[in-house]
Amino acid sequence: MNRQDSQKIDIHTTETGFQYHRGSALSIFKSDRREDVAALVCACLIALGAYAHVNYGWGFAHLRTLVGL
Amino acid sequence: MSVKAERRAADMAPQPGRDRPSALRASSVLLASHDTEGSRAAERAALDAVVPGGRLHHLVIVPEFWRSITGDGWRINASTEHAFCDYLEAQIEREILEHLNRVNAQARARGIHYSASSEHGRLADCVVAASEKADYDLVMIGAPRPKGEPGLRSRLDLDRLTRALRIPLVVVPHPGASRKRSR
Amino acid sequence: MVYTKRHIAVLIMGLALLALGYCTELGLLDDVIKYLGTSRSKPAMITLPYTFGAIGVVIGLWQLIGLHRPGGLDYINSALGGALFILFVAMLIRWFLDPLVAVWSRAVGPVFGGKYIHDVFGLNYIVLGIVAGILLVNTVGIPSWAQNGVRLSRLGLKTGVVLLGTLYFLQEILHLGTASFTLIGIFVLGSVGLVLWMGRLMTVSNSMGGVLSAGVGVCGVSAAVAAAPVVQAKSAEIAYTIGTILLWGVGCMFVFPTVGKLLHMSPEAFGAWAGTGILNSAQVAGAALAFQPDGIETLKVAEIFNITRILFLPLIVVWLAVWYVRRETAVNGAAQAQSVGAMAVSAPRVSVGRVIVDKFPLFVLGFIFMFLLNLTGVFLPKGVSANDLWKGQYFDNNLKADRLLKDKDVDALRAVADKAKRSDHKAALERLIANKKVMSVSDYHALDGLSASGALSKEAKAVVSGARRSVMHTPKIVGWFRDWIVWLFAFGLTGLGMQITIASLKQAGGQPLVIGGVVGTIKAVGSLIVVIVFAGLLGLSTL
Numbered sequence: 069m070n071r072q073d074s075q076k077i078d079i080h081t082t083e084t085g086f087q088y089h090r091g092s093a094l095s096i097f098k099s100d101r102r103e104d105v106a107a108l109v110c111a112c113l114i115a116l117g118a119y120a121h122v123n124y125g126w127g128f129a130h131l132r133t134l135v136g137l
Numbered sequence: 138m139s140v141k142a143e144r145r146a147a148d149m150a151p152q153p154g155r156d157r158p159s160a161l162r163a164s165s166v167l168l169a170s171h172d173t174e175g176s177r178a179a180e181r182a183a184l185d186a187v188v189p190g191g192r193l194h195h196l197v198i199v200p201e202f203w204r205s206i207t208g209d210g211w212r213i214n215a216s217t218e219h220a221f222c223d224y225l226e227a228q229i230e231r232e233i234l235e236h237l238n239r240v241n242a243q244a245r246a247r248g249i250h251y252s253a254s255s256e257h258g259r260l261a262d263c264v265v266a267a268s269e270k271a272d273y274d275l276v277m278i279g280a281p282r283p284k285g286e287p288g289l290r291s292r293l294d295l296d297r298l299t300r301a302l303r304i305p306l307v308v309v310p311h312p313g314a315s316r317k318r319s320r
Numbered sequence: 321m322v323y324t325k326r327h328i329a330v331l332i333m334g335l336a337l338l339a340l341g342y343c344t345e346l347g348l349l350d351d352v353i354k355y356l357g358t359s360r361s362k363p364a365m366i367t368l369p370y371t372f373g374a375i376g377v378v379i380g381l382w383q384l385i386g387l388h389r390p391g392g393l394d395y396i397n398s399a400l401g402g403a404l405f406i407l408f409v410a411m412l413i414r415w416f417l418d419p420l421v422a423v424w425s426r427a428v429g430p431v432f433g434g435k436y437i438h439d440v441f442g443l444n445y446i447v448l449g450i451v452a453g454i455l456l457v458n459t460v461g462i463p464s465w466a467q468n469g470v471r472l473s474r475l476g477l478k479t480g481v482v483l484l485g486t487l488y489f490l491q492e493i494l495h496l497g498t499a500s501f502t503l504i505g506i507f508v509l510g511s512v513g514l515v516l517w518m519g520r521l522m523t524v525s526n527s528m529g530g531v532l533s534a535g536v537g538v539c540g541v542s543a544a545v546a547a548a549p550v551v552q553a554k555s556a557e558i559a560y561t562i563g564t565i566l567l568w569g570v571g572c573m574f575v576f577p578t579v580g581k582l583l584h585m586s587p588e589a590f591g592a593w594a595g596t597g598i599l600n601s602a603q604v605a606g607a608a609l610a611f612q613p614d615g616i617e618t619l620k621v622a623e624i625f626n627i628t629r630i631l632f633l634p635l636i637v638v639w640l641a642v643w644y645v646r647r648e649t650a651v652n653g654a655a656q657a658q659s660v661g662a663m664a665v666s667a668p669r670v671s672v673g674r675v676i677v678d679k680f681p682l683f684v685l686g687f688i689f690m691f692l693l694n695l696t697g698v699f700l701p702k703g704v705s706a707n708d709l710w711k712g713q714y715f716d717n718n719l720k721a722d723r724l725l726k727d728k729d730v731d732a733l734r735a736v737a738d739k740a741k742r743s744d745h746k747a748a749l750e751r752l753i754a755n756k757k758v759m760s761v762s763d764y765h766a767l768d769g770l771s772a773s774g775a776l777s778k779e780a781k782a783v784v785s786g787a788r789r790s791v792m793h794t795p796k797i798v799g800w801f802r803d804w805i806v807w808l809f810a811f812g813l814t815g816l817g818m819q820i821t822i823a824s825l826k827q828a829g830g831q832p833l834v835i836g837g838v839v840g841t842i843k844a845v846g847s848l849i850v851v852i853v854f855a856g857l858l859g860l861s862t863l
Contacts, residue, residue: 103474103475103478103683104478104681104682104683104685104686105682106475107475107478107479107481107482107683107686108482108682108683108685108686108689110475110479110482111479111482111483111485111686111690114479114483114801114804115483115486115690115693115699115801118797118800118801118804119698119699119797121800122701122795122796122797122800123702128367128370128371200823201823202559202821202823202824202826202827203559204821205457205819205820205821205823205824206558206559206562206824206827217542217545217546218545220549221545221546221548221549224548224549225548225555225558228553228554228555228558229555232554232555287829287830289556289559289560289827290823290826290827290829291823
C-alpha cells in the first residue's frame with residue numbers, strides 16, 4: 069500500500085495522527101530496560117532503608133528529630 | 138434555510154416507494170465509517186447519493202477504546218509496549234488506508250471528488266467537529282449493528298450526535314437488520 | 321512538550337495526608353479507629369501520611385510554581401502526582417473502606433458455612449482497590465494531572481516482586497520451582513497447543529490463533545502484546561483477544577479466591593492453582609492477596625508460578641514465530657528462506673536470539689539478586705549467621721524467663737519421656753526437660769521428628785511445638801519487607817484497576833471468546849484438580 073496512490077487521502081490531518089494514549093510516564097522508561105532497573109533500584113533503596121531502621125534505629129522518629137518537629 | 142438546502146430537503150423528503158437511501162441526492166456529503174458491514178452499507182448509500190462532480194468526504198474514526206487496550210498487563214516491558222503500540226498504530230493505519238483506497242476507487246469511477254481524513258476519539262464528537270469544517274449538505278452514517286451480529290463494540294452516541302449536528306443526518310440501515318427480518 | 325500540569329490537586333492531596341497524620345496523632349480519629357477495629361494500623365496511619373503528605377506538598381508546590389522545561393525531569397514530575405493519587409486511594413481503602421466493609425459484613429452475620437461475606441468473596445483492600453480503580457476510570461475518569469502517573473503502578477508491582485525475593489529460602493525455592501516448572505510446563509504448553517488446535521478446527525486465521533494462544537496460554541495481556549507484532553495480528557483480532565483475556569481475568573480474580581475459600585485450600589495449594597490457572601499475571605497477584613490479605617504465603621507461592629510463566633514467555637514467542645512462519649509459508653506456497661537463527665516471514669524478520677533477549681524480564685534477575693542477597697545472611701540480626709537459618713527463620717535460645725517451659729509443661733513431658741524410641745529423640749527431649757528450652761538446631765529437628773512419630777500425648781506435643789516455636793525467630797527486617805511488599809502490591813494493583821476500561825472489556829467476543837472460554841476453563845479446572853490430587857507429589861501442602 070502506497071500513500072501516494074490515494075492523493076486526497078489525508079490520513080494525518082489530526083495533530084496526533086493515529087497515536088493513541090501511551091501515557092507519558094512510559095517515556096521515562098522508553099529505552100530498553102530502564103523500568104526493570106528502576107524497580108531493582110527502588111527495591112534496593114527500600115531494603116537499605118529497612119536495614120538502617122532495624123539495625124541503626126533510623127526512621128521516622130529520627131527524621132522528625134532532625135527536622136525539629 | 139437557503140434555496141439550495143430547501144431543494145435538497147425536498148429531494149430527501151420521503152416519497153412513496155422511494156424511501157431507500159439511494160433516493161437521496163446531494164452535492165457534498167460527509168461520510169463517517171470504519172469498514173464494518175453497517176458502515177459499508179453507508180458507503181454504498183453515500184456513493185449513490187453524491188451527484189457526479191459532487192464531493193464526498195470520508196471520515197474514519199479510530200475509537201477511543203484503543204487507548205486502554207493494554208489494560209492491566211503490568212509485565213509488559215516498556216520496549217515491548219512501544220513495539221506493540223507502533224505495530225498497532227501501523228496496522229490500524231494499514232487497514233484504514235486499504236479501506237479508503239477501495240472507496241476512493243469507487244468514487245473516482247463515478248466522477249465523485251473524494252477526500253478522506255481520520256480522527257481518534259469519541260465517535261459523535263469527531264463527526265460533529267468534522268461536519269463543521271466544510272459546507273456539507275448532510276452527514277451519513279451506518280446504523281448500529283443488530284444484536285448478535287459480530288463486530289467491535291464501539292457505539293456512536295446518536296443522541297449526542299443529533300443534538301450537536303447542524304446539518305441533516307442520514308442513518309443507513311444495517312444489512313443485518315433486513316436479514317433478521319427475513320428470518 | 322511539557323507534561324507537568326500546573327494543578328493544585330497534588331498540593332491539596334499532600335495537605336490532606338498531613339491532616340490525616342496529624343488528626344490520627346492527636347487522637348481525633350480514635351473513635352473511628354475503634355469502630356473499624358484498626359488500632360494495629362495506627363502507627364502506620366501516622367508515619368505514612370506524614371511522609372507522603374510532606375512529599376506531596378513539596379511536589380505540589382514544585383508543580384505549581386516551578387519552571388517546567390521539556391525533558392526527563394518533567395516526565396518524572398508529571399508522573400509523581402498520579403503516583404501519589406494511587407497511593408492516596410490505596411491508603412483510604414486500606415485504612416477505612418476495607419475495615420468498614422468487614423464491619424458491615426460481620427453485622428450481616430455468617431452466611432456461607434459460618435463464614436462472612438467479605439471473607440468468602442475476598443473483599444479486602446486489594447480487591448476493593450482494583451474495583452475502586454475500575455470504577456474511577458469508568459465513571460469520572462482519571463483526572464488529567466494524574467494520568468501520567470497511573471502507569472507507574474507497573475513499577476510498584478515490579479519493585480514488589482523484586483523485594484519479594486528477600487522472603488524465600490533455598491529449600492522453598494527448590495521445591496516450589498520444581499512444582500511450578502512441572503505445572504506451568506504442562507498447562508502453558510498444553511493450553512498453547514490446545515488453542516492452536518481449536519483455532520485450526522474453527523478455521524481462525526493464523527495471526528488470531530497465534531495472539532490468542534500466547535494470551536490464553538502464557539500470561540494474558542502481556543503475552544498477547546508481545547506476540548501480536550510477531551504473528552502480524554489484525555487490529556480487530558487484537559481487540560477481541562485482549563478484551564476476552566481482560567474479562568476472563570477480572571472474573572477469575574473474584575471466582576478463584578471464593579472457590580479456594582469454599583474448598584478450604586491451603587495458602588500453598590491456592591497460590592499454585594492461581595499461579596497456573598489465572599491467565600493474566602496481575603490478577604494472579606490480586607487473587608493471591610484477596611485469598612490471604614493478612615499473610616504473604618499465598619503471594620509467595622503464586623509469584624514463583626508467575627515468574628516461571630514469565631520465563632516461558634520468550635520461548636512461547638519464538639515457538640509462535642516459527643509456527644506462524646511455517647503456516648503462512650505453507651498457505652502462501654512461498655518458499656521463504658530460513659537463515660540460521662533468523663526466520664523470514666513475508667514482511668517481518670524475527671530473530672530468535674533477539675526475541676529471547678528482548679522478552680526476557682530483567683526484573684526477574686532483580687528478584688534472584690535479592691534472593692541471593694538474603695541467602696548471604698545480610699538481613700539477619702548481629703551474631704546470627706546464614707547457617708543458623710531454617711526456612712527463613714534463625715535459631716536463638718536466649719529466652720527471657722517467662723518464655724521458658726513452666727513446671728506443668730515439664731511434667732507433661734516427663735510423663736512421656738520413656739516413649740521416645742530413637743536415641744537422638746530421647747536425648748533431645750531430656751535436654752529440653754533439663755533446660756526448659758530447646759538447646760540446639762539439631763535438637764529442634766529431633767524434637768520435630770519425635771512429635772511426628774506419634775509417641776507423644778496431645779498435651780506433650782503442644783508443649784514441644786511451643787518450645788520449638790519460641791527458639792526460632794523471623795528476622796525483624798522481614799516484617800518490614802512484608803509490609804512494604806503488601807503496600808507496593810496494593811499500590812500497583814489499585815493503579816492497574818485504573819487502566820481497566822469497560823470499553824476494552826466489551827471487546828471480548830467473536831471466536832476468541834469461545835476458544836478462550838473453553839481453554840481458560842479447562843486450564844482453571846484442570847489445574848485445580850492437579851493441585852488437589854497431586855499436591856503430595858508436587859510437594860504442596862493441602863492443609
